[in-house]
Amino acid sequence: NAGVTQTPKFQVLKTGQSMTLQCAQDMNHNSMYWYRQDPGMGLRLIYYSASEGTTDKGEVPNGYNVSRLNKREFSLRLESAAPSQTSVYFCASNGQINEKLFFGSGTQLSVL
Amino acid sequence: GQSLEQPSEVTAVEGAIVQINCTYQTSGFYGLSWYQQHDGGAPTFLSYNGLDGLEETGRFSSFLSRSDSYGYLLLQELQMKDSASYFCAVRGGGYSTLTFGKGTMLLVSP
Numbered sequence: 422n423a424g425v426t427q428t429p430k431f432q433v434l435k436t437g438q439s440m441t442l443q444c445a446q447d448m449n450h451n452s453m454y455w456y457r458q459d460p461g462m463g464l465r466l467i468y469y470s471a472s473e474g475t476t477d478k479g480e481v482p483n484g485y486n487v488s489r490l491n492k493r494e495f496s497l498r499l500e501s502a503a504p505s506q507t508s509v510y511f512c513a514s515n516g517q518i519n520e521k522l523f524f525g526s527g528t529q530l531s532v533l
Numbered sequence: 534g535q536s537l538e539q540p541s542e543v544t545a546v547e548g549a550i551v552q553i554n555c556t557y558q559t560s561g562f563y564g565l566s567w568y569q570q571h572d573g574g575a576p577t578f579l580s581y582n583g584l585d586g587l588e589e590t591g592r593f594s595s596f597l598s599r600s601d602s603y604g605y606l607l608l609q610e611l612q613m614k615d616s617a618s619y620f621c622a623v624r625g626g627g628y629s630t631l632t633f634g635k636g637t638m639l640l641v642s643p
Binding site: 454456461462463464465466469479480511518519520521522523524525526527 | 541563564566568574575576577578581620622624630631632633634635636
């Protein structure tokens with residue numbers, strides 16, 4: 422039982438490049454989330470998917486797109502990376518208890 | 534929207550008791566959650582208070598006062614491994630997502 426799996430763990434991009442962060446969960450959870458974490462800023466929600474086939478914007482969605490590919494997978498895409506998107510990105514999911522999120526191990530992204 | 538306030542840093546010694554406070558403002562309220570995050574790691578769920586009062590889980594307890602929009606996490610018999618960041622989080626009304634505080638870094642010294 423792997424829980425929430427994110428790839429890659431580390432990535433360096435040049436400004437303007439694009440990339441997709443992958444996330445998969447094997448807990449049969451309906452809801453999935455993408456957060457970013459910056460020093461002193463806590464965790465801020467980028468996008469979420471309350472159920473398969475739906476996605477909604479969170480607090481900081483600009484510059485990102487998401488795809489809920491199926492119940493297991495929720496990807497985050499940066500179409501044209503900017504230095505302001507340098508951050509640690511966490512994918513998370515939850516089942517029946519909305520307050521209990523299960524997080525992936527994170528992706529450390531640097532945009533030069 | 535939601536906003537949360539918690540201290541940025543707390544220090545304590547091994548074996549001591551420490552309390553991390555959290556005050557919140559939210560439109561609608563389901564409950565207060567706490568998460569732990571070790572340096573370089575992922576946040577992990579610690580506790581949830583949906584009703585007023587104290588919830589105890591081993592060395593950790595969490596308290597909520599809905600009338601005061603206030604809660605705290607209490608860590609007893611501190612160990613070095615408790616050095617981590619602790620985040621409070623709230624979920625507002627309707628279907629809404631968790632909003633996290635900025636975190637409290639707990640430093641436990643020998």
